Amino acid sequence: MHVKGESSMAESECIFCRIVNGEIPCAKVYEDDAVLAFLDLGPMAKGHTLVVPKRHCENLLAFPEEEAPALIAALKKVGNAVMQATGAGGFHVLQNNFPAAGQTVFHLHWHIIPRSEGDGMSLWAQGTYGEGEMAELAASIAERM
Numbered sequence: 001m002h003v004k005g006e007s008s009m010a011e012s013e014c015i016f017c018r019i020v021n022g023e024i025p026c027a028k029v030y031e032d033d034a035v036l037a038f039l040d041l042g043p044m045a046k047g048h049t050l051v052v053p054k055r056h057c058e059n060l061l062a063f064p065e066e067e068a069p070a071l072i073a074a075l076k077k078v079g080n081a082v083m084q085a086t087g088a089g090g091f092h093v094l095q096n097n098f099p100a101a102g103q104t105v106f107h108l109h110w111h112i113i114p115r116s117e118g119d120g121m122s123l124w125a126q127g128t129y130g131e132g133e134m135a136e137l138a139a140s141i142a143e144r145m
């Protein structure tokens with residue numbers, strides 16, 4: 001049975017595995033045993049950084065829970081350093097799963113995107129629910145766990 005998020009790509013073909021292995025250069029900002037972080041070469045803002053678990057997995061559904069503490073620690077360190085180095089007042093932590101959500105590299109990674117007041121970036125397009133729709137959808141999500 002194929003589990004969503006299970007690795008299906010040979011790691012030798014994965015661009016982020018190749019960066020982790022040192023086969024492809026990157027603008028590294030942080031490294032520890034579990035995580036590598038480097039600048040995104042197509043930044044949404046200067047300092048946009050990718051935080052990448054060194055061990056290959058495709059997306060969040062395949063990410064082992066025991067690796068979460070190291071990952072969270074790295075997000076905090078890198079987020080704080082990016083904010084300071086760029087003079088930003090805040091940052092987003094963003095993570096895309098599956099092509100429908102814009103995932104283009106199928107090695108799990110988190111985006112750290114620095115933000116400043118009035119920078120004009122707009123990531124939040126909010127809608128509304130119809131009568132009863134919110135409770136119905138909440139129940140539908142809850143019953144699938």
Ligand code: AMP
Pocket residue numbers: 015024026039040041042043050095096102103104105106
């Ligand atoms: P996602 O759309 O969440 O899969 O994000 C993939 C990101 O990886 C994009 O923002 C790309 O600009 C970035 N990217 C792809 N190849 C490289 C690379 N060799 N070095 C740095 N960033 C990269």
Ligand code: ZN
Pocket residue numbers: 011014015016017018055056057106107
């Ligand atoms: Zn990989």
